[in-house]
Amino acid sequence: MLITLIAGARPNFMKIAPLIKAIQKAHSEGKDIHYRLVHTGQHYDKNMSDTFFEELGIPMPDINLGCGGGTQAEQTANIMVAFERDLMANPTDLVLVVGDVTSTMACSIVAKKLNTRVCHVEAGIRSWDLSMPEEINRMVTDSLADYMFTTSEVANKNLILQGASFEVKGERLEAKGTMDEAKGERLEAKGTENSETDIPASRLIASSPYNLPVLEEEQYAFKRNVQRVWWVGNVMIDTLLANRARFTKPAIYDELCLQEKNYVVMTMHRPANVDEEQHLKALMEQIITNVHGLPIIFPIHPRTAKIFYNLWGDEEQLRVLFPNLHIVDPMGYLAFNYLVEHAKVVVTDSGGITEETTVMGVPCITLRDNTERPETCTIGTNRLIGTNPDAIKPALDALFAGQWQQGAIPPLWDGHTAERIVEILYSLKFKD
Numbered sequence: 169m170l171i172t173l174i175a176g177a178r179p180n181f182m183k184i185a186p187l188i189k190a191i192q193k194a195h196s197e198g199k200d201i202h203y204r205l206v207h208t209g210q211h212y213d214k215n216m217s218d219t220f221f222e223e224l225g226i227p228m229p230d231i232n233l234g235c236g237g238g239t240q241a242e243q244t245a246n247i248m249v250a251f252e253r254d255l256m257a258n259p260t261d262l263v264l265v266v267g268d269v270t271s272t273m274a275c276s277i278v279a280k281k282l283n284t285r286v287c288h289v290e291a292g293i294r295s296w297d298l299s300m301p302e303e304i305n306r307m308v309t310d311s312l313a314d315y316m317f318t319t320s321e322v323a324n325k326n327l328i329l330q331g332a333s334f335e336v337k338g339e340r341l342e343a344k345g346t347m348d349e350a351k352g353e354r355l356e357a358k359g360t361e362n363s364e365t366d367i368p369a370s371r372l373i374a375s376s377p378y379n380l381p382v383l384e385e386e387q388y389a390f391k392r393n394v395q396r397v398w399w400v401g402n403v404m405i406d407t408l409l410a411n412r413a414r415f416t417k418p419a420i421y422d423e424l425c426l427q428e429k430n431y432v433v434m435t436m437h438r439p440a441n442v443d444e445e446q447h448l449k450a451l452m453e454q455i456i457t458n459v460h461g462l463p464i465i466f467p468i469h470p471r472t473a474k475i476f477y478n479l480w481g482d483e484e485q486l487r488v489l490f491p492n493l494h495i496v497d498p499m500g501y502l503a504f505n506y507l508v509e510h511a512k513v514v515v516t517d518s519g520g521i522t523e524e525t526t527v528m529g530v531p532c533i534t535l536r537d538n539t540e541r542p543e544t545c546t547i548g549t550n551r552l553i554g555t556n557p558d559a560i561k562p563a564l565d566a567l568f569a570g571q572w573q574q575g576a577i578p579p580l581w582d583g584h585t586a587e588r589i590v591e592i593l594y595s596l597k598f599k600d
Contacts, residue, residue, distance in 0.1 A: 169597070171191065172203070176269050181221065182224065188205070190586040190589065208271040208275070220501055247274035263284055265289070267290050268305045269305065276288070285315070290404075292319075294306065315396055320542075323399075324397060332395035333396050405582075415505050417506050424463055430463075432465070432514070433511040434464055440555055442469075445475060448475060458560060508530060511530055519541050523544055526578070535560075537555055551563060
């Protein structure tokens, strides 16, 4: 069995690393399973790409497609053209994609057009915000994937409503219904004897979008397209737990004489927060003035930096205006998570960081109007406060008053997700 793994951008690398280790472990145990690693080159800055390969022990990719830069459309097109060429030259049993970056969607489309099975790890998460490029990537990828692995019960429900089959301990649960968008009502699918056709429910393998029965023997091609879902946990947490003892104190920690739980870590990169200068300025001023003078460590994303320095000038001017704000370059995985683990609070608009803070028990404030990871709020340490700058002060006041939820770790976020995924894929042998 050959699995082609796709990695394109920084969020992918933490998810690919444990999958590679799990495949290598299964192979060492005598299983006929191999992988080929394709790096699309979507992130081409060393701090955003190469450093992660080195720190997480990811082998050098079999190929780097070199598709960095350009607009969303240009990058999607470049990845599709390059990956199609590569996949035709290197056929595989399965293309496995992770997360929700442009590479995830582009490679899924190419694989399906070449009649290759697609597996999506971290499937089913939804923000329901189509202004986010990542949401479009998720929806397209999930609509094409043959096999999907989820992180939470919420993701399971999203996919079941899409019409996928959810696997629980070897039993298949068929979709319970679809959504009628015109009426906003849920239409229950036929799951018992169909009085109109007298077809036994045991012979139904799925339902069409119009709730018409489909027979296994009459629609074999349709059966091949029945999507299957497994709730397995979070591969990014596999990486976090495997490397937690290796977190490395960055030089800036001692340079600034930082003290544990006495500084703030901030990240910001989403267009809704950084593309409009005055909005970004208002957010920053609210954060800076309401952290009780604590140092703020801000590893700045390249897209944010372009706009940021137009507001206040260079670093020297910033130091005069905001002496507690410290702008640093993007960090490697081990150094950044050291800072996060020892911070008093993280202020971010990243989805992945909210998962990591939840597992590490660090308070997190998310500057977004929605989240595709609601379990970090309902179970974990994250609070979703929106993008209105006026919401920042009340959240920070609650934090400093000791009024923050304790949080817990969501089910199956135990460090063994990749092993479960590889075991399931190997058991399928692609003969279903």
